[in-house]
Amino acid sequence: MLTIEKLSAGYGRADVIHNLDMKVHQGQLVCLIGGNGAGKTTTLRTISGMLRPSGGRVLLDGHDLRGLPSHRVSALGLAHVPEGRKLFGSLSVMDNLRLGAFARKDRVRGALSFDLDFVLEVFPLLRERRSQQAGTLSGGEQQMLAIARALMARPQVMVLDEPSLGLAPKLIAEVYAIIARLRAEGRTMVIVEQFANLALAVADHAYVMANGCIVREGPARQLRDDESVRNAYLGGHPLELA
């Protein structure tokens, strides 16, 4: 579904990520883990067209995404939930959701309201707050809305950048319960996470990143039980959820 071949990219002259190879199959949840500054966000930004690759390419369902700006990538079926949510803060919750579906070609009434009903069922909190300004939501609500906005695009692949960022453990558990539910529905997802144990617990397959390179990969179950992964690359800071 999503294939990344020899991908390199950076800001300015020096590359920050080097020669990445990754594969995400239909219905799979793949996680990309690594410490601060490893290049995880840069990888996702390059996949979704916010950054131009300096080498290599990204294929989405056979389409070469090379050089496409993010609005075109989005129209091809990739939804990116960015680091720090990046909601439309002055707009209402409903407007954020409607705009999530902006790129859709099937914008007939029925299809949109079907997805709207679906996300409001997954995130019942948003229903109560639908006319509230997105910028005034709590951190947990904002993360829910960011995911809901991406779901409104009915994407083929959804990529999430640190959905746990800045949330209390109880909310992180809620967000991950929702991610597990979406996975069970057969959605294709890529999750970037600093808290490796969280992501490894829900993922099918995992890539470990350090200094801009993929240093390990394998089935999530296998990496989860591997002490050396945690010690060598993840700075040994697992998050314990109650």
Added chain:
Amino acid sequence: MLDVLPQVLVSGITLGTIYGLIAFGYQLTYVTSRTVNFGQGEALAVGALVGLSLTPMLGYWAMLPVVIVFGGLYGLVVERIAVRPTLDSPSEGWILATIAFGIVAKNVSENIWGKEDLPFPSPLPPLPIEIGGAFVMPTELLIVGGALLLMVAIELFNRFTLLGRAFAATADEREAAGLVGIDTEKVISGSFALSCATAACAGVLVAPVTLTGPGMGLVLALKGFSAAILGGLTSGLGAVVGGLLIGIAEALTAFYISTGYKEVPGLLILLAALTLKPEGLFGRVLAKKV
């Protein structure tokens, strides 16, 4: 003996609405791109001159929408030539580039229409109507009504259409707008089109009470800019209130003190407001251009 205060207010409100319409135009592009066209005065003058030439052919009322469309096209060109090349770089080159574009537009229009100011015939009879103790010229009503109508139309588009919401989304969070599929470059072009359309429309509206010429927009654009800063460059309502405050202060000073000092109170209000509320009366703080 007639009480003159209502009369003075009428002329202040008329001028103020024009300042407000110009300020509204600055606000439109500022929110989407954190840039403005510093050649708005020339866009206004070119709009008025095109309107002057079209009126004998089309008649006044049919000329109005044509001038608005012309202003929109003018804005697309300004954005493409003077703004877009500098948007993705950290430089503030758009400042100089939009000023230069305005100078070129002024020179071209001097070649076409000459340097002299021309009279612009009003479509309405010069028969004053009495409203609340003041005599109002139909032309003044047309200015205020036309400006308000255009601004309300743009606000409705912004608030109630998906495309309008896409403009607001680009203003809030440009990168995320791209991620949901909004072509933010097109949105920014579109905002320049709307902005110059409002300037061109301001030009034809105000032309019958000023005179029409390539230099007519300079002072108006400066006052409009003050109004935009005063109201906050991020709010349409702020633009209108800012314009009215400056217009009314100017009319009061011109009448009760001296025409020579009419610019002073507007400036004082602006300085005072910026000291007390730097983001403007109705403004909010936006992230810097990225």
